[in-house]
Amino acid sequence: MVLFPADSGLWCRRFHPSPDATARLVCFPHAGGSASFYFPVSSELRDRVDVMAVQYPGRQDRRAEPCVEDLGELADAVFAALQGQDDLPLTFFGHSMGALLAFEVACRIERSGLKIERLFVSGRVGPAVVRPERLHILPDDDLLAAMAEMNGTDARLLEDEEILRMALPALRSDLHAVETYRCDPGAGAVLNCPVTVLVGDTDPRTPLDEAREWHAHTSAGFDLEVFPGGHFFLSEQPTAVLALLDAHFAASQAEPE
Template sequence: MSLSAAESWFRRYSGGNHPALRLVCFPYAGGAASLFRGWGSRLPDGVELLAVQYPGREDRRREQPIGEMAELLDRLADAWAELPDVPYAFFGHSMGATVAYELATRLERTTGQGPVHLFVGAAHAPGTGTVPTDAPPERLAEHIDRYFGGLPAQIREDQAWVRRLTLLLAADFALYRSHRPRPGAPWRLGAAITGFAGDRDRAVPAEHMASWADRTAAGFDLRVEAGAHLFIRDGWAPVVDTVSAVLRPRLLG
């Protein structure tokens, strides 16, 4: 039995049958939906947690990764249209922040229903930072060590996993480089944006995230967390607590 587009793209990790609010999380380059599996235990009751599963990883590992940002957004928008209509917020980290913002602006423009809040981690606002490396796959592990805090030990020791991860990163970085922001002034979301930066992030230092203030008409707030670029890989609990505090008033109103 084939899956619907929504079932292919979104993994549900928490929430009852009738959630009051939906939080959708977008992984970083090389990341997968399971990165957010534990977040549901710290989110308020009434929040449905969905995580995007890009092709080429975990239960979609046999699918080819998507190499064009426009195609990725088209397919995500099609999958989104199949979900029940519930107020929503987006969280995206690194590459995922760009995907989250671009999908949010598309939904706001085309349906009039943008997110109630956008959370972005370790990312320049689209069109303001440098694009990811175009180094060949065999040099990507070196790039990760220098800028992204290194590979987990269990992956570093498994050369097959290293090869798979570096090939996946090469594909994701190519997708990221394909992104072309809309011409003209950037779209300013009607919702506020909260940014998260790692205090040891060499790829996107905290001060580089100030450009997100130009992507919202409702205010930008920045939180600095302990860690390097992928700080949500291990130190995600404080991030989820902040997300919960921001979303909780939405559940009461």
């Protein structure tokens, strides 16, 4: 086990300080992704939401640190880093690998006696769905081809081979974490908060029937929202996704205490 300091400044990025925020959104990036993926979300919601984006080891300003190849270990580290961040109502948002990680951290938070307002999961099948994928063991060129074929990497990165190859270790590590992950129903895998699932209608990695399997992991409300686009529909439909988040925070703040 790799031990990390429980430092929210190390693990989370705030791109836009929000001194008047009445809620907090914690965002979890996809495999190979970084906190900066959520810069537009932070920019749009900053007037009333404190947006924190998780920064995994092994990328950007944490490139010198070892990557984490175990999702449970990564969830433990993020959970530790979020201690003391419950002074505002917490909402989680995770895309792809980030959806599983957000779920695992949410489980840990609820088991500690704290509350999550809602979990938004995007571009990911239910936690208990096991897919026999082994992308993390592919040779570099084959892995890059697979990412390009399923639109699993930002198109701008695909045009810059040097940057892409620098990102490969983090991508491979993240894929290992996802592909070896197994949901443990005995560890309290049913949340007490509502779950909203976001899916692109042409995403080959997230069939609707398998996305609906998230319903088994909440004892509260469940919603499925389908958007035009593929695996990275978030980048294709930013206005619609942000409107969904904004509606959530508006409704939460309108609820009587």
